[in-house]
Amino acid sequence: MRRLEHHDPRLDPGDISAAFMTWRRRAFGPYRWLTAPCEYFEYDYLYFGPPPRDILEFALHRVPRKSASELRRLLEPIDRRFLERTLPDPHAPPGPWWHRRCSTGILS
Template sequence: MPRNRPGAQRGAQRTTPGPRIWEEPPPARIPGLSDRTSLAVHRAERLSPGLWFSRGVTETALRRYRAFLHPPGRRPRYPRESYCAACPGCALDDVRRARDALAEILPLLPPRARAELRRAVTPLDRRYLLRTLPDPLAARTEPWWHRRLAKGVEGW
């Protein structure tokens, strides 16, 4: 008597019909990160509650952090407060808030994705330290990126 192939037996036991269909399209890759890390970041944004965790916040924060440090030259850069700091979308106008968002997503990622995102952020942190000036009057309880001299309000 002929024997059934194992795949045919598993196919007969399948309870769900057909292939799996996702309700939303796959997220776009974050520039500078691998596909796997981008997917882990998007998953962490979607599953984690909090002020910073909405779709695409990490990508926006990383772009903002890079854009602040992009102008060539050696002149000091001064972070600026966003005009509407209470609103999550406008808060990222302030580069320090963008760095806050990156700091909050890091512990929520799996180890490999965390390491890759940290490798992307570390050179930016070094440039931020070189391009900004320390604020001697800043509170020591704040993160180091908030203890830099700032100037004015950005936006409106």
């Protein structure tokens, strides 16, 4: 992971770890951190940078197979928790599954 961060100009040192921790906090943290209500909104990449799950997916496709497998294993319970606490967003444009989710309205 460090090698990818060092050699890819789109990443800075620590980006993958920070994205992982942010994604984990979002999935397991307070409900308000999950995602927006089921109303499409434009994510401001210039202001906020890429969403944490986007960074992790980017890494999954660029690290060696063994590292990707380990990262997938670590992401599995986080992704599952996020899916449990969100609903499909009928208004979302096509894109990765985590961009097409919205809050359920259930506090958990």
